[in-house]
Structures are given as structure tokens and as C-alpha cells.
Amino acid sequence: MAKVHVTTTINGEPEEFLCEPHQSMLDALRGPLGLTGSKEGCGTGDCGACSITLDGRLVCSCLMLAVEAEGKKIGTIEGLAQGDHLHPLQQKFLEWGALQCGICTPGVLVAAKALLEKNPDPTETEVRFWLAGNLCRCTGYDKIVRAVLETAADMRRAA
Amino acid sequence: MTETRYLAAQTLDEAIGAYAAAAGAARILAGGTDLLVQMRSGVLRPGLIIDVKKIEEMTAIVPKADGGYWVGAAVSGAVLAEHKGFAATWPGVLEATNLIGSKQVQGRASIGGNLCNASPAADSVPALVAAGAVASIQGPHGRRELAVEHLPAGPGRTHLKPGEVLVGFTFPAHPKGSGDAYLRMIPRTEMDIAVVGLGVNLTLAGGKVTAARVGLGAVAPTVLLVEDAAKALIGSSLDERALDAAAAACRAACKPINDKRGTIEYRTKVAGVLLKRTALIAAERAGRK
Numbered sequence: 359m360a361k362v363h364v365t366t367t368i369n370g371e372p373e374e375f376l377c378e379p380h381q382s383m384l385d386a387l388r389g390p391l392g393l394t395g396s397k398e399g400c401g402t403g404d405c406g407a408c409s410i411t412l413d414g415r416l417v418c419s420c421l422m423l424a425v426e427a428e429g430k431k432i433g434t435i436e437g438l439a440q441g442d443h444l445h446p447l448q449q450k451f452l453e454w455g456a457l458q459c460g461i462c463t464p465g466v467l468v469a470a471k472a473l474l475e476k477n478p479d480p481t482e483t484e485v486r487f488w489l490a491g492n493l494c495r496c497t498g499y500d501k502i503v504r505a506v507l508e509t510a511a512d513m514r515r516a517a
Numbered sequence: 518m519t520e521t522r523y524l525a526a527q528t529l530d531e532a533i534g535a536y537a538a539a540a541g542a543a544r545i546l547a548g549g550t551d552l553l554v555q556m557r558s559g560v561l562r563p564g565l566i567i568d569v570k571k572i573e574e575m576t577a578i579v580p581k582a583d584g585g586y587w588v589g590a591a592v593s594g595a596v597l598a599e600h601k602g603f604a605a606t607w608p609g610v611l612e613a614t615n616l617i618g619s620k621q622v623q624g625r626a627s628i629g630g631n632l633c634n635a636s637p638a639a640d641s642v643p644a645l646v647a648a649g650a651v652a653s654i655q656g657p658h659g660r661r662e663l664a665v666e667h668l669p670a671g672p673g674r675t676h677l678k679p680g681e682v683l684v685g686f687t688f689p690a691h692p693k694g695s696g697d698a699y700l701r702m703i704p705r706t707e708m709d710i711a712v713v714g715l716g717v718n719l720t721l722a723g724g725k726v727t728a729a730r731v732g733l734g735a736v737a738p739t740v741l742l743v744e745d746a747a748k749a750l751i752g753s754s755l756d757e758r759a760l761d762a763a764a765a766a767c768r769a770a771c772k773p774i775n776d777k778r779g780t781i782e783y784r785t786k787v788a789g790v791l792l793k794r795t796a797l798i799a800a801e802r803a804g805r806k
Binding site: 360362378379380382401402403404406409412415416417418420421422423425426428469472473487488490491492 | 520525554595625707708
């Protein structure tokens with residue numbers, strides 16, 4: 359089967375990869391690109407564990423074809439930390455223990471970062487609605503929501 | 518197993534040519550939130566995927582001189598919500614569109630896709646029907662216009678002819694004193710499929726309804742335009758009698774199924790309740806004192 363050559367930008371770095379035309383972006387990330395931080399929970403856009411940004415917009419990478427990355431800017435969980443320096447959301451999730459098994463965590467972090475870029479001062483209701491597409495089956499939602507709100511407050515103070 | 522090819526069409530003519538040439542083996546890709554799920558489940562293995570998101574006409578939101586709007590079929594709910602002019606004019610269309618799935622899904626799922634997927638419970642469709650949106654369709658034999666309520670043919674089926682592509686929607690001008698609203702009933706607050714969905718669009722003058730349209734979803738094989746409900750509202754001041762009559766018209770229009778989300782009796786009753794609630798929200802937005 360003829361593979362397609364895709365030229366894209368991932369976490370600010372130019373990247374090239376080969377994929378099948380029907381392959382999802384999630385499969386390309388976890389396969390040829392070796393970026394296994396994005397997880398496959400459902401593969402049907404219900405769980406949000408594969409959340410990435412596409413030209414800055416939050417999407418499920420399982421519902422996007424890898425070939426659609428051509429010429430676009432992709433953001434994944436691997437792009438949150440700057441070297442050893444964790445993103446404030448990651449730091450807060452660690453401090454507050456806002457994760458249990460961790461499978462949903464990369465998707466939650468990518469989604470929460472997208473929220474805070476759009477809305478630096480969300481209400482608890484806004485955080486809960488925004489993260490409604492990120493399922494946590496350990497049901498640790500309360501700590502997740504609190505960690506996001508607290509990070510938002512920290513980032514506003516630092517700004 | 519046949520090979521799948523991918524084409525990012527640069528023009529509408531290129532997309533329509535390739536779609537017609539593939540003779541049924543091709544699928545249109547806008548947001549992909551239905552298509553990729555069908556491909557993954559093995560229901561569908563298209564020979565050709567035609568991505569229409571590089572076609573300007575299909576991704577544009579254009580205010581028209583008469584106060585109406587053109588909205589490309591491939592525009593996502595998230596992009597539409599960020600258009601301040603559209604958001605101010607059609608809040609009901611947006612509240613319907615942005616009830617579809619999660620933020621992740623709203624960033625991709627298109628309005629045209631929601632209509633063409635032809636789910637009886639599609640959230641955006643009752644609001645589009647209430648708005649009086651007209652679908653613009655192009656195929657190998659030219660262009661035609663079709664009111665949104667005439668496009669779905671049944672669950673998963675549309676009246677698009679072979680080779681035809683939904684290009685976008687024309688929203689009519691919204692006269693002063695108009696407002697629209699959409700409500701859906703689901704057992705939880707987010708991420709679920711409508712038990713009933715109902716859109717109302719009305720215009721008020723001097724406290725009386727001068728124009729009204731009611732779109733009703735998830736209670737029949739296709740989303741319905743309930744003309745009898747609109748008739749009951751027009752000429753009234755949305756008093757209890759008019760609302761009762763419109764609610765009765767909505768209940769009478771229901772031909773629902775029993776399923777895990779709701780029984781026939783429940784869906785029918787809720788359709789009437791939603792009519793009253795939605796009409797009052799639309800009236801408030803229309804500036805009713």
C-alpha cells in the first residue's frame with residue numbers, strides 16, 4: 359500500500375513521517391513518530407485521552423487522519439514541559455496528586471492548557487464543562503478540577 | 518481489501534469531479550468525527566477520502582448584504598462560535614452546535630457533517646430548521662438549493678443524489694425583534710445524545726409573534742419542521758393558551774421509538790415541555806419585555 363509523506367510541525371519542531379492514508383494521527387504519533395504520551399482510550403472520540411492541538415485548537419488525535427497534519431502545527435503532551443522544567447499544570451498535578459492511574463492525564467493536561475490559553479480565569483463550571491470530554495475512570499475529577507483552577511490562579515499572579 | 522487514497526481537494530470542482538468519478542467508493546471528509554469512527558469500526562472502508570477543508574467556499578463564514586449569512590458546510594462548531602457577528606445573530610444555532618460531543622469534537626465536527634450524517638438526534642439540525650437555513654448542494658449536473666428540513670431521508674440517509682456534495686448553508690436575514698433558541702433533553706448535562714431536541718426561531722412586533730419556525734429532533738426518523746406549532750404561536754403574545762396549543766402540535770408531530778434513552782410516551786411529553794421553554798427563551802432574545 360502506498361504510503362504518504364507528511365511534512366508537519368510537532369511541538370515547534372519540523373517533522374516528517376510516512377503514513378497510510380487511512381491511518382489516524384494518534385497511530386502516527388504513537389508509531390512512526392514515537393510520541394507515546396498521547397493515549398488511546400476509546401478510539402472513537404469519547405474519552406479524550408488522545409487530545410492534541412491542531413493549529414492551536416483542541417482535538418482528538420484518534421478522529422484526525424495523519425495525512426491532515428500536512429503543513430499544520432501539532433501540539434502534544436510531550437511539548438508541555440520545557441526540558442526538565444515542567445509546565446505549571448504538570449507541577450500542580452504532581453503537588454496535588456491530581457492523577458491516579460495516569461492514563462487520562464496527558465489528555466487532561468493538553469485540554470486544560472488549551473482552556474487556560476483561551477480563558478485564563480475560568481470558573482469551576484467552565485473547567486468542568488471544558489474537561490467533560492476527558493474521561494477519568496479512577497474518578498479523580500475533583501482534584502483535577504481544583505488543580506486546574508489553582509494553576510490558573512498561579513499563572514494569573516505570575517503574569 | 519481495497520486501498521484507501523486521500524485527496525485534499527483545492528477547489529470545489531476538483532472535489533466534485535473526484536467524488537463523481539469514484540462512483541460511490543468515496544467519502545467526503547470535513548471534521549471526520551463520524552467518518553473516522555465508521556472506518557475504525559469496520560463499517561466503512563472508502564476507496565477515496567476527499568478532504569474538503571481546503572476549499573474556501575466550504576470553510577468560509579460570510580455576512581451577506583441583506584443581513585443573512587453564508588456558512589460553509591465544513592465549518593466546525595468551535596470556529597462558528599468564534600464569529601462574533603454570527604454568534605450575536607444566531608445564539609440558538611450555536612447552542613445546538615456546541616452541544617455536540619466534547620470541546621475536542623466541537624473543534625472538528627462540522628455543521629454540514631452533522632446534517633449529512635442524518636442522525637434523527639443530530640443537535641444542530643432542529644436549530645438549522647428553525648433558523649430557515651437553506652442547504653446549497655453541488656453535483657456533476659450543477660447547483661441546487663434545498664431547505665434543510667428536506668435533506669434528511671431517514672436515519673443515516675439523505676436526499677443527496679449520487680455525486681452531490683453539501684457545500685454550505687444560507688441563513689436568511691434576521692429582522693429586528695427576532696430571536697432563536699435550542700434546548701435538548703438528555704439524562705446528564707453534557708456528552709450525550711438527545712432524547713428530544715427542539716429549536717425555535719421567532720420574530721416579535723409590539724409583543725405579538727409575527728413569524729415563527731419550530732424544528733423538532735430525536736422523535737421521528739428525521740428532524741421535523743412543525744408547522745402547526747409555528748401557526749399556534751403566530752399572532753399570539755406567547756400566552757399560555759398559545760403555548761399549550763403549540764406544545765400539543767409538537768406532541769402530535771412525534772413518531773418516536775422506544776429505546777434506552779426514553780420511551781415513546783416520555784419523548785412525546787418532553788417535546789411539548791421543550792416547546793414552551795424554548796419559545797420563551799427565543800422570545801426573551803427577541804427583546805420581549
